[in-house]
Amino acid sequence: AQSVTQLGSHVSVSEGALVLLRCNYSSSVPPYLFWYVQYPNQGLQLLLKYTSAATLVKGINGFEAEFKKSETSFHLTKPSAHMSDAAEYFCAVSDAGGTSYGKLTFGQGTILTVHP
Amino acid sequence: GAVVSQHPSWVICKSGTSVKIECRSLDFQATTMFWYRQFPKQSLMLMATSNEGSKATYEQGVEKDKFLINHASLTLSTLTVTSAHPEDSSFYICSARAQPKREGLYEQYFGPGTRLTVT
Numbered sequence: 001a002q003s004v005t006q007l008g009s010h011v012s013v014s015e016g017a018l019v020l021l022r023c024n025y026s027s028s029v030p031p032y033l034f035w036y037v038q039y040p041n042q043g044l045q046l047l048l049k050y051t052s053a054a055t056l057v058k059g060i061n062g063f064e065a066e067f068k069k070s071e072t073s074f075h076l077t078k079p080s081a082h083m084s085d086a087a088e089y090f091c092a093v094s095d096a097g098g099t100s101y102g103k104l105t106f107g108q109g110t111i112l113t114v115h116p
Numbered sequence: 117g118a119v120v121s122q123h124p125s126w127v128i129c130k131s132g133t134s135v136k137i138e139c140r141s142l143d144f145q146a147t148t149m150f151w152y153r154q155f156p157k158q159s160l161m162l163m164a165t166s167n168e169g170s171k172a173t174y175e176q177g178v179e180k181d182k183f184l185i186n187h188a189s190l191t192l193s194t195l196t197v198t199s200a201h202p203e204d205s206s207f208y209i210c211s212a213r214a215q216p217k218r219e220g221l222y223e224q225y226f227g228p229g230t231r232l233t234v235t
Contacts, residue, residue, distance in 0.1 A: 036226075041207075041229065041231065042228055042229060043120075043122075043209050043226040043227050043228040043229045044160075044209070044211075044226040045226070046223070090159060090160070103150065103162055103165060104150075104160075104162070104211075104224065105162075106159045106160045106161075107159060108158070108159045109158075109159050
């Protein structure tokens with residue numbers, strides 16, 4: 001069984017400040033990990049993914065995440081927040097190893113607010 | 117890039133009626149599609165996994181007779197909410213997984229979602 005915990009349902013930062021969204025996972029097999037962004041009334045857009053290659057993963061829009069096995073974490077960061085980053089962010093873990101991405105289990109989501 | 121569409125984007129129906137939601141992969145073939153439900157201010161919950169040409173696999177607690185899923189082709193899956201009730205009001209999102217030998221192998225691509233309101 002797999003699970004994802006996102007610490008903090010709401011995160012608020014000032015424009016230009018560091019963004020840090022926390023994600024911890026639980027998995028009985030080597031995980032594939034994902035971060036998605038969702039804007040209001042829209043589907044999900046993939047920001048980045050970890051698939052057992054480099055532990056530091058760079059994604060779109062300046063986001064990156066680091067896989068830390070010892071801490072079972074996959075926190076999402078961005079050095080400088082932009083107003084357009086305001087959205088809800090979901091961390092997800094896949095149940096399949098090998099070369100196949102299986103079903104996704106999502107965290108509860110973190111709403112990011114960016115203040116001018 | 118891979119695009120997944122959903123139709124309709126929103127629908128309002130009366131209690132007791134049925135509603136069909138379509139999920140299409142526009143530029144790739146999807147052997148597997150997933151259907152999720154998202155209640156307000158909550159995360160996505162997987163309802164079922166749909167494989168082309170076979171019966172869908174439902175998650176625990178999801179009524180298969182109420183949420184009918186058909187995956188008749190490699191580019192189309194449909195979710196029919198039968199005898200809808202107000203508690204079925206939700207945001208329904210599908211995703212499609214590309215079949216092998218495509219760049220971005222096994223990536224899941226999400227549709228824009230369908231907002232269902234049952235009155």
